[in-house]
Amino acid sequence: HVQLVESGGGSVQAGGSLRLSCEVMGYSIRAACMAWFRQAPGKEREPVARISSAGDIDYADSVKGRFTISRDRAENMILLQANSLNAEDTAMYYCAIRTDLHCGNFTATRFGFWGQGTQVTVS
Numbered sequence: 001h002v003q004l005v006e007s008g009g010g011s012v013q014a015g016g017s018l019r020l021s022c023e024v025m026g027y028s029i030r031a032a033c034m035a036w037f038r039q040a041p042g043k044e045r046e047p048v049a050r051i052s053s054a055g056d057i058d059y060a061d062s063v064k065g066r067f068t069i070s071r072d073r074a075e076n077m078i079l080l081q082a083n084s085l086n087a088e089d090t091a092m093y094y095c096a097i098r099t100d101l102h103c104g105n106f107t108a109t110r111f112g113f114w115g116q117g118t119q120v121t122v123s
Contacts, residue, residue: 003113004025011123019081022077038089045108057069067082
């Protein structure tokens with residue numbers, strides 16, 4: 001039974017930083033493609049960053065240079081360091097796992113398991 005639990009969201013001022021965490025239970029991230037998505041009110045869920053089992057990383061253009069995805073294999077977690085936050089980053093952030101070695105297209109439909117989300121609000 002695969003479960004994902006996000007934490008680390010909150011309210012920050014523009015220019016601030018947050019560190020989001022996603023604990024994965026029931027599946028090893030060593031054999032998975034992991035990703036962060038976000039969804040703002042009234043908008044579709046959009047990809048933010050992903051990391052493959054081999055360590056290949058992709059970012060959405062909107063967060064390149066500001067966000068960093070990483071993984072803690074010992075803790076079976078992935079992290080998202082979000083710096084230089086602005087109002088456009090305000091959204092619910094979701095962690096997702098694709099139980100496959102390869103990521104494929106960076107779309108939500110590729111990921112079979114999701115966390116409950118953690119809210120990020122930038123004012």
